[in-house]
Amino acid sequence: MASPKLVYFDIDGARGEAARLAMVIGGVPFEDDRVKFADWEGRKPGTPFGALPVLELDGQTVAQSNGINRYVGKLAGLYPSDAWQAALCDEAMDAVEEIATKLWSTMSLPAAEKKAQRESLAAGPLSYSLDRLQRRLVAHGGQYFSDGRLTVADLKVFVWIRHLRSGQLDHVPVDLPDRVAPRLVEHHDRVKAHPAVKAYYAERKVAL
């Protein structure tokens, strides 16, 4: 089988990162096509929905980040084969996508409006979402979101918590996850300590 090509922006986070991590952890050879922001307008019309990530394989393309996570998760052995556990894995990924989309949709707002919306989101829906995700983690044993082991859901949540704590999201308190959902921060640290994750970011020269 040919190797898949993951097309995503040249950043070490956001919607394409969990798929990269899954293939790295699972030892799945893939082409990491990192799109520069300057090149995006030219490539955008060729994507299925004008957005990244997309995954290419044998001349075919598929879009939407969580579907890609599932596909590469199956290749990497990081997606549950049990249907119920798969649904729990999907649930956590969609919960992250839901709240992250709300936050990211403020990106291009005028400064004052961005500040107001982000502060409102942080105090309301984002805090709620973190609390609820934490409850789900705890309800399923506290270590992983489904299947009693590392799956793509854990990678998705890890990337999200890392983003929230990075200070890159202006007007969202960097200590919000630590205050609202300390078990998610422990979970983040658990994924971060995975040998393949550590080795990958060391090679990428990305501080965790």
Added chain:
Amino acid sequence: MASPKLVYFDIDGARGEAARLAMVIGGVPFEDDRVKFADWEGRKPGTPFGALPVLELDGQTVAQSNGINRYVGKLAGLYPSDAWQAALCDEAMDAVEEIATKLWSTMSLPAAEKKAQRESLAAGPLSYSLDRLQRRLVAHGGQYFSDGRLTVADLKVFVWIRHLRSGQLDHVPVDLPDRVAPRLVEHHDRVKAHPAVKAYYAERKVAL
């Protein structure tokens, strides 16, 4: 195995409807727990993310509509077993969820703002999304979104096109799908003509 219980609002559309249709078509016995809007505030805290649908089975609960669609799709034989076809199925479902969320998020806005935002969405992102979904359908043969047969993706798109053409979304032209994505309207009619779908809505006394 116990029968699953689908908990969703007492409406014949939106986020819970594709799962109902999948179980009806696949002959999967299920409890259809239809929540009245008046009862929602009381039930909301007991759901994983303060939202419906949720699916309950053997005392366990799972949330997020497309994950539920996948789970019941597997029970109903309406989800691809091939991983790539599954990713295409997921892609269409997430594409609908993405644009529907944008539209539905205007629901509680003040009248003037709702009108402005919906008109802007209809002319821009919604038209774009319909065009792109149509292209994906055509690229995969024009009949179904994946696997060369009816899957939960087709049910999700069907419910969405039906909603757009229903006139229930103020400020969104009811003829938008017909103008922008006639192949999606043909696809809608194809799903609507499915004997189990016809029989179900006849029994529900819902006009299609």
